[in-house]
Amino acid sequence: MNALIPRPSREVAPGAWHVPDWLTPAQQRELVTACRAWATGPVPIRHTRLPRGGVMSVQTVCVGWHWTPYRYTRTADDVNGRRVAEFPEWMVRLGRRALLTAYGDEAAAEDYTPDTALINFYDGQARMG
Template identity: 80%
Template sequence: MSALIPRPAMEIAPGAVHVPGWLALDEQRELVAACRAWAGGPVPIRRTRLPRGGVMSVQTVCIGWHWQPYRYTRTADDVNGEQVAPFPDWMVLLGRRALREAYGDQRTADGYTPDTALINFYDGQARLGMHQDKDERSSAPVVSLSIGDTCVFRVGNTRTRTRPYTDIELASGDLFVFGGPSRYVHHGVPRVHAGTADPACGLDSGRLNITMRVTGLTDAGETRCPP
């Protein structure tokens, strides 16, 4: 349900900006429909297996490039070997509009060309531990969109997974951008408030998180080694 009192945009840290209620309900529904189509293939949504054998509690589907820890490829060799769905031009335009809104910088926005998105679905029990998005060779900002249930989003620091960090709530339609000095901050989702989604967004329950990134890759065989 929409907040009665509008929530102001806020810079959580230099380059880390939260813009509440950025996506209108019709845009949220369109994104949910697109994500449902991508979740059906050619590479279906799955729980990613981690290098030490654990399995993530969130479910993930990728477009543009296929992500698995420390690696981007064009084909999902850890799932079914198929090439992932292409990254659409309308998503590029959405990413540029997001940067204009967050940073108020037309030049930075115009030069932003994301080529992949990780789409994570959280049920009421899913969590995401503190981590950095650093498998990309580009340091361009990450654009994060939230739809569905409200979550607690933990924004940390660039040095450790521990304090200091700031907890904020991301609700349906919220935009979060992290770039510049905050591009490599540790961040995570310690909690999802199940049942808080407005069905008008297209989801009866659960949370969708769409993160657009610039990989900086030009060849299907390129990878990034673990730290």
């Protein structure tokens, strides 16, 4: 996309890249639609309870593997005992494309096979750190 003010890709922290306009608006909508579907189940989005009893302000839904503090499982025993949604092949391809775009390393992109996604929802009450 050509912009009046260029927005080049840049490394914002070691290993973390910001790549403006990487996904088209249509692709962004498709991703949001998928995230909303995952948030409804089979394991719905939730506020994770921490080992000391606190509850995270952010809501999370997991795909591929379920995250609870300090471990990953295939079933959400802390929520409803159901198996989490499968990690879709199109997300594997998207991850590979992201890696290639950010780093330009074709071999690393080809070898990359993600198997989980933690999708966070920050409402007006949620905060990081």
